[in-house]
Amino acid sequence: MGGLKEMIIKGGIVYDPANGIYGEEMDLFIDQGRMALQAKGEEIDARGLLVMPGGVDAHSHIAGKKVNTGRIMRPDDARQGTEPRSAVCRPSTGYTVPNCYAMGYRYARMGYTTAFEAATPILEARHTHEELEEIPIIDKGALTLFGSNWQVKECVRDKDLAKLAANVAWGLCAARGYGVKIVNPGGGEAWGFGANVKGVNDPVPNFDVTPAEIITGLAQANEMLNLPHSIHLHFNNLGKPGNYTTAIETLDLLKDIKPSRMRQVVHVAHMQFSAYGGTSWRDFESKAPVIADYFNCHNHATMDMGQLLFGSATTMTADAPLEYGNARLTHNKWSNHDIELEESSGVVPMTYFRKMLVNAVQWAIGLELALLVNDPWKVLMTTDHPNGSPFVNYPEVVTLLMSKPKRDLEMATLHEQLPKRTTLAGLERELDWTDIAIMTRAAPARVLGLADKGHLGPGADGDVSIYNLRPDEVDTSLDHALVKKALANAMYTIKGGVVVSKEGRILAAPPGRTFWVDATVPQADADRLMIDLEEKFAKYYSIQIANYAVQDAYLPHANVIRAGLSVPQEVA
Amino acid sequence: MRSITITPQKAFCISVEAENISPDKFAPLTLSQIKSLVVWQGNRQKTLSELFVVEGDDAPAKAEELTIRLIGDFSQVKRIGEGMTAGVVLAEESVGMHAGNNMLGGLLSISGSADDWLAREMRGGKVLVMGNAGNYVGSGYRGEKCGMRGGEIEVRGSAGAFLGEHLCGGSIRIAGDAGDFAGAANQGGTIFIGGSTYLPGAEMSKGTITVKGEAKVLPSFQKTEIVQIDGLAFQKYAGDLVDNGKGELLVGVGSS
Numbered sequence: 001m002g003g004l005k006e007m008i009i010k011g012g013i014v015y016d017p018a019n020g021i022y023g024e025e026m027d028l029f030i031d032q033g034r035m036a037l038q039a040k041g042e043e044i045d046a047r048g049l050l051v052m053p054g055g056v057d058a059h060s061h062i063a064g065k066k067v068n069t070g071r072i073m074r075p076d077d078a079r080q081g082t083e084p085r086s087a088v089c090r091p092s093t094g095y096t097v098p099n100c101y102a103m104g105y106r107y108a109r110m111g112y113t114t115a116f117e118a119a120t121p122i123l124e125a126r127h128t129h130e131e132l133e134e135i136p137i138i139d140k141g142a143l144t145l146f147g148s149n150w151q152v153k154e155c156v157r158d159k160d161l162a163k164l165a166a167n168v169a170w171g172l173c174a175a176r177g178y179g180v181k182i183v184n185p186g187g188g189e190a191w192g193f194g195a196n197v198k199g200v201n202d203p204v205p206n207f208d209v210t211p212a213e214i215i216t217g218l219a220q221a222n223e224m225l226n227l228p229h230s231i232h233l234h235f236n237n238l239g240k241p242g243n244y245t246t247a248i249e250t251l252d253l254l255k256d257i258k259p260s261r262m263r264q265v266v267h268v269a270h271m272q273f274s275a276y277g278g279t280s281w282r283d284f285e286s287k288a289p290v291i292a293d294y295f296n297c298h299n300h301a302t303m304d305m306g307q308l309l310f311g312s313a314t315t316m317t318a319d320a321p322l323e324y325g326n327a328r329l330t331h332n333k334w335s336n337h338d339i340e341l342e343e344s345s346g347v348v349p350m351t352y353f354r355k356m357l358v359n360a361v362q363w364a365i366g367l368e369l370a371l372l373v374n375d376p377w378k379v380l381m382t383t384d385h386p387n388g389s390p391f392v393n394y395p396e397v398v399t400l401l402m403s404k405p406k407r408d409l410e411m412a413t414l415h416e417q418l419p420k421r422t423t424l425a426g427l428e429r430e431l432d433w434t435d436i437a438i439m440t441r442a443a444p445a446r447v448l449g450l451a452d453k454g455h456l457g458p459g460a461d462g463d464v465s466i467y468n469l470r471p472d473e474v475d476t477s478l479d480h481a482l483v484k485k486a487l488a489n490a491m492y493t494i495k496g497g498v499v500v501s502k503e504g505r506i507l508a509a510p511p512g513r514t515f516w517v518d519a520t521v522p523q524a525d526a527d528r529l530m531i532d533l534e535e536k537f538a539k540y541y542s543i544q545i546a547n548y549a550v551q552d553a554y555l556p557h558a559n560v561i562r563a564g565l566s567v568p569q570e571v572a
Numbered sequence: 573m574r575s576i577t578i579t580p581q582k583a584f585c586i587s588v589e590a591e592n593i594s595p596d597k598f599a600p601l602t603l604s605q606i607k608s609l610v611v612w613q614g615n616r617q618k619t620l621s622e623l624f625v626v627e628g629d630d631a632p633a634k635a636e637e638l639t640i641r642l643i644g645d646f647s648q649v650k651r652i653g654e655g656m657t658a659g660v661v662l663a664e665e666s667v668g669m670h671a672g673n674n675m676l677g678g679l680l681s682i683s684g685s686a687d688d689w690l691a692r693e694m695r696g697g698k699v700l701v702m703g704n705a706g707n708y709v710g711s712g713y714r715g716e717k718c719g720m721r722g723g724e725i726e727v728r729g730s731a732g733a734f735l736g737e738h739l740c741g742g743s744i745r746i747a748g749d750a751g752d753f754a755g756a757a758n759q760g761g762t763i764f765i766g767g768s769t770y771l772p773g774a775e776m777s778k779g780t781i782t783v784k785g786e787a788k789v790l791p792s793f794q795k796t797e798i799v800q801i802d803g804l805a806f807q808k809y810a811g812d813l814v815d816n817g818k819g820e821l822l823v824g825v826g827s828s
Contacts, residue, residue: 073715074715075713076714077715078715079713084612084615084617085615332717
């Protein structure tokens with residue numbers, strides 16, 4: 001097996017911020033697919049080159065029914081980015097919604113070795129795992145949707161935290177999911193009646209609960225269960241002008257909850273879409289400074305950028321009312337979907353234009369957030385693939401963050417009103433390789449609670465990316481074109497001790513693992529929960545409870561992480 | 573003027589994808605380099621000279637000064653002249669699907685017939701077909717919101733169904749009949765049909781469709797006035813009203 005061989009990476013300039021290594025020349029060793037202190041065997045010459053842990057994407061829509069709906073809706077997208085099969089690779093298609101194989105190859109080419117699917121309803125988790133299994137090379141996981149689930153809302157209404165925790169544990173197990181995702185809590189339910197919730201204190205129809213209660217209840221259950229990841233939250237009112245107040249209000253709800261692990265209490269998904277000021281699209285403006293200030297003053301929250309880039313995108317979310325708005329706004333194709341007792345969702349293709357002021361402001365907000373938050377451990381670099389832009393454009397985002405001249409060049413092509421609506425033009429900060437290594441590697445791994453990812457210490461996964469860039473020589477501010485080119489195709493991507501990609505060519509496509517969390521709860525709580533669930537399945541669900549959970553056969557490369565009430569901190 | 577002649581070596585059972593047969597691709601290359609351009613037959617990659625006899629002037633020349641002559645049956649050869657910006661492609665017989673798609677300029681002249689998707693998503697230039705054309709002439713490909721945006725297509729024979737679907741600009745002239753749903757979802761282009769068609773202009777929001785012969789008109793079109801064009805009477809309709817459309821449909825008087 002290739003994965004078991006030994007390897008030495010010689011003389012790279014290593015950025016491993018999780019272990020306090022900030023650009024030191026050193027040798028790295030891989031043995032049995034893991035980082036080691038010593039090894040023999042194949043030597044890779046990385047003298048003077050940029051070396052980082054394999055990239056980790058904590059929020060990306062890469063698998064499941066809505067991704068596939070995007071593919072079905074967009075044959076026009078499928079014909080972009082087609083690549084014929086090769087000796088190693090199966091054929092690739094698509095740009096914003098690539099086929100499964102292309103996802104794996106394209107992440108690997110950029111030096112990424114891990115990506116997490118950000119939203120899966122339990123009922124459709126089987127589909128998600130079928131696709132995840134077909135994504136080669138990278139390690140994966142899927143977050144499970146709980147925010148509009150009937151059983152969750154009933155537990156919250158009854159203030160029965162123990163049963164809620166049992167429900168979360170059962171849901172994660174049924175979906176073979178990794179963490180608790182909450183999307184526009186209560187909104188999915190309201191959308192069933194053509195309505196939406198308008199704020200965290202707006203009651204959810206038919207359930208005597210508010211989004212605020214759902215969020216705090218799930219956050220408490222999450223910490224009771226000692227889950228590796230915190231709650232992963234898509235705010236109410238996302239994508240609407242003036243929604244920054246909802247963001248601050250929601251974050252304030254959670255500031256007194258104690259985390260059960262060394263991590264945040266809440267991770268905010270694609271913050272860019274929730275940092276909007278103004279009262280309508282006419283006076284739309286950035287409130288990124290207010291949001292960034294909040295993150296600078298508080299330590300219970302992290303965010304990912306959700307950076308928007310100009311060009312083609314496909315918006316897909318479990319926030320169905322938002323997608324209805326998008327469809328109305330753009331007169332574009334629209335898919336709307338109801339997921340029984342759990343969620344609703346939607347998909348709308350989108351093009352972002354440079355000359356459209358709203359789009360330009362959105363573009364600037366993502367960058368403002370990343371530049372204004374002082375601590376890079378709190379901001380993950382994402383584009384909320386494929387909502388803001390496809391993940392293949394990450395090198396563009398990195399270069400924008402590293403180069404003020406590049407931002408100035410871009411801004412010169414955008415709507416002239418932009419400097420009045422955002423503060424981006426005045427931001428001088430340019431991130432360095434340490435910041436980038438944190439935002440794309442170390443921080444996503446820590447935020448997700450993946451102990452063996454995002455760093456290069458002994459025992460960590462043997463995931464390393466080597467770029468054809470000399471950090472000692474390249475001026476990242478001026479040579480941004482060179483940086484972008486080098487990041488797009490890593491010189492080497494090593495996954496679990498196997499060279500999977502070299503200078504953009506895929507050399508091996510081994511299957512990746514799928515992480516999921518098995519949390520234990522007291523039997524009595526689980527029994528109480530089952531009485532409720534059996535009634536719901538008998539009365540409302542379209543399928544039997546016995547056929548509901550994803551079987552292990554769907555995860556032939558599973559990696560189970562144990563958590564729960566009786567389990568101390570331990571990551572398998 | 574540089575001239576290159578291409579002749580199939582035999583009849584193809586499996587169709588050939590030959591987007592490299594284009595003046596822009598040939599222009600900077602010598603004859604031997606042209607011969608080694610890549611084409612796909614099914615899922616097999618081949619060179620141009622493995623499937624075709626390639627002859628002509630060796631010295632590179634600008635695309636504007638290049639004429640490509642296609643001798644023999646090219647009806648199993650797809651994507652001829654894809655994205656061409658200048659120069660001339662002359663086909664002596666019929667060509668396969670997707671000929672002249674995404675074309676930006678120059679002339680694609682076909683003495684025989686063209687298969688489906690002729691000049692889809694064309695932006696400029698001219699396509700002339702002496703015989704018939706298949707379905708989806710000048711339309712957008714699957715899922716695309718915008719088909720042809722500019723340029724000119726002339727078909728001396730008849731055209732198939734969905735002529736100019738999602739048309740955004742440019743003009744299409746068909747001497748004979750057009751199949752069902754000509755000009756569906758027209759957003760600003762001009763279509764003239766010398767013969768007859770069935771249910772033209774469904775979902776059109778802008779643009780003009782003129783049918784000299786007979787046409788079954790959708791009930792979502794509103795009859796307006798009778799106009800005279802070149803001494804002939806046409807009934808004018810506004811529509812398609814299901815989409816609040818501002819398009820014009822003209823049908824020769826005498827049809828329903």
